[in-house]
Amino acid sequence: MSPTRSADRVTPRTRARRRAATRLGAVTVALGLVGSLLTACSGGSTDAAQPSGKPGGVVIGAVSNGAANQIDVTVPQVDSIRNALPAAVRDSGELSIGIGALPSGYPPLAFIGSDQHTLTGAEPDLGRLVAAVLGLTPVITNATWENLFVGIDSGRTDVGFSNITVTEERKEKYDFATYRKDxxxxxxxxxxxxxxxxxxxxxxxxxxxxxxxxxxxxxxxxxxxxxxxxxxxxxxxxxxxxxxxxxxxxxxxxxxxxxxxxxxxxxxxxxxxxxxxxxxxxxxxGAGSTLQGLIAATTKKGDELVGPLADAINHLITTGVYAKWLAAWNLSAEAVPTSQVNPPGLPRNDS
Known part of the structure; x- marks a missing residue:
């Protein structure tokens, strides 16, 4: 079955992505039915992430079954950062977020919530927070690790938030905006x-x-x-x-x-x-004694999205929302002082 997504609006960009996701789903079924039940309920829920009647509202740790200390935050849109987005992303009104947590999830970073539907975890929560800064609706796709990168490569996915370590090899194909220590x-x-x-x-x-x-x-x-x-x-x-x-x-x-x-x-x-x-x-x-490993939001190289993503993360850092997000998921030890674009990554022999 195909990775599932949810959104509040359907645009031509969404329809094209859904057609592509359907083709990918056919391949997934042909390869096997392992994890099919999880796939069926893996789409992120914008209702849980953005409560009705509360613009910019995000629930951190929603339906986490005790994995997080649930808190509500309000993240207003930042026009200066939104205006720096590539026109295609800004005009679509959506941020397509890829998570590579199939088939079984990996708490506390990404897993199916206690409602058996919402994709919860530290990673999708950060994606929702970043989308709020950008004034975009988060549209979250849960796939296998391999298909996460297929989605980014094809343009179906704008950005991956999936515990992706910056490496020198990956930097040849992708741009990175860091947000956690590895x-x-x-x-x-x-x-x-x-x-x-x-x-x-x-x-x-x-x-x-x-x-x-x-x-x-x-x-x-x-x-x-x-x-x-x-x-x-x-x-x-x-x-x-x-x-x-x-x-x-x-x-x-x-x-x-x-x-x-x-x-x-x-x-x-x-x-x-x-x-x-x-x-x-x-x-x-995780990189050893000579380098601090870093986890980063990952985009297709040269698509001009990574700068606004880093700016959005830095806005969350300076406003204190970032610290609340980490604390909610008991990950404060992985805090970074600032989001960097394409910093030194793990060398090829460690990638």
Whole structure:
């Protein structure tokens, strides 16, 4: 089934995109029916994002089932930023936002809400906030990670808000407006006194779980090798799934779990108030020690949309809405001071 979208108005631009989305949906069905139920209810709901009778109103954390602290904010249109938009986007009245969260979603960043319809999460919420600054109706499409980029490449999607890391390879095809740090985090029991201060030596003697084949595993193994050379130990352990890791942490079989900060922050919120509550014991750049990894809004290169997007994000930063958005989703550790256009990205060998 095709990715689904919702909007308050239908324009020629929307109709063309919907015809293209239908063709893409046919290909998706031909490839298989995995995740079809989620696809059927994956469209973002503008009703939940923009309450009736409240121009510029956005509900952050709507229908999140406790993943976020829901708050209402008002984000007035900024004419100077809107006027800088490409004419085709401005005149359409819509901002087509792509999310790559199929088939199962990835809370707290993007997932189907408790109403079984609305695409909620930190990423679609930021897209809705940016659209409000631009005076546009957010039209959100949920697709697979691969089809997210197909949508951007084809022009069906104006911008991707989907935890996309800036890399030098991607910069050849896309423009980026940054909005979060790309961080990994250590999760420990709340009762633990251990903290990671950015120095690998603090890991000596610890037993740490990590996902196989991940960027954080690469960093952890590098730290283990350094400690081994110093005559110290770091026990890196693996488990088949997240539930097994959580049980190991709760039982004391491991000292910490290293994973992307959003997933750690989500689990910390889930365990709050329980006998085995956890906390974040430290974060580190997902790009390693030489570069701060950055997550960015992603557009087709040269389409002249990235500048207004960065301006809109910077407006949200200066007005304090950005900080409220991050805090609502427990992601304040990933705040950036400003949105940058096409900053240095992960080098090709790390992309």
């Amino acid at each position: 961080e990994i985090a250590f999760e420990v029991l709340k009762a633990s006194s251990w903290n990671f201060d950015g120095n690998y030596e603090s890991l000596a003697g610890k037993k740490v779980a990590v996902g196989s084949g991940t960027n954080q595993e690469r960093l952890l193994l590098e730290w283990r090798d350094k400690l081994t050379a110093e005559g110290k130990t770091l026990d890196v352990v693996y488990f088949p799934d997240a539930n097994s890791i959580n049980l190991a942490l709760a039982s004391g079989k491991i000292d910490a779990y290293l994973a992307p900060n959003p997933s750690i922050s989500y689990h910390v919120r889930q365990t709050a108030g329980t006998p085995k509550a956890t906390r974040v014991a430290g974060t580190y750049s």
